[in-house]
Amino acid sequence: MTGSTKRSNPFLLGVAGGSGSGKTYFAQALADRLGPSRCTIISQDSFYIDQSKRFDFDGGSVNFDHPSSIDFNELAAALRELKAGHRTQIPIYDFKTHSRAKETLPIEPTSVIVVDGILIFNSEIVRKEFHDTFFFDTAEELRFKRRLHRDVNERGRTPEGVHAQFFKQVKPMHDEFVEPSKKFARKIITESTDFSSFLDEVCGQLR
Secondary structure, three states: OOOOOEOOOOEEEEEEEOOOOOHHHHHHHHHHHHOOOOEEEEEHHHHEOOOOOOOOOOOOOOOOOOHHHEOHHHHHHHHHHHHOOEOEEEEEEEOOOOEEEEEEEEEOOOOEEEEEOOOOOOOHHHHOOOOEEEEEOOOHHHHHHHHHHHHHHHOOOOHHHHHHHHHHHHHHHHHHHHHHHHHHOOEEEOOOOOHHHHHHHHHHHHO
8 A cells, every 4th residue: 555655744634524514515625725736635435345236226225324334444544654654545436336446546645635524533543643623514404405416416316315315324324423523523614604714714724
């Protein structure tokens, strides 16, 4: 996993929150502002365990929101490599087939590494690798609306399947694992937070 060239140690920022909370939008906005030479995003979703043999092509049979669906040991190991200033390899997960590609994605240790995921604060071995932590606390109704749009338009799901999965799996897992993990965040961002001002503040601190 380790590359031969060692670079300066990066700053690791964990950005968590429920599905559709706005965490990914923030992570991308931050990366765009800082630039690709200085900031890289790593998604928890890249570390899903291969579920291709169990997935029924419209959810249901696989609970993707339970901590057991993610290989947190692999994610933590990748973060340790980056913190040490080394290149690492990130899995490539196909959300249409729910399988891992044979290829991996090489990631260089840029100045800032943003890790985005719903369960990253639930995992102690991952959580302890962060230098700072933000949690996006967003109302369930808005989170579902955003999830519905994403899964139908980007992942080939049906509205009925998305609805059933959200209220049978996503909501219970959010209530049990995601919501409680916000106690580990240094900063909690709500719908009343001025997004633009907060982004400016974070960019200024990271620069």
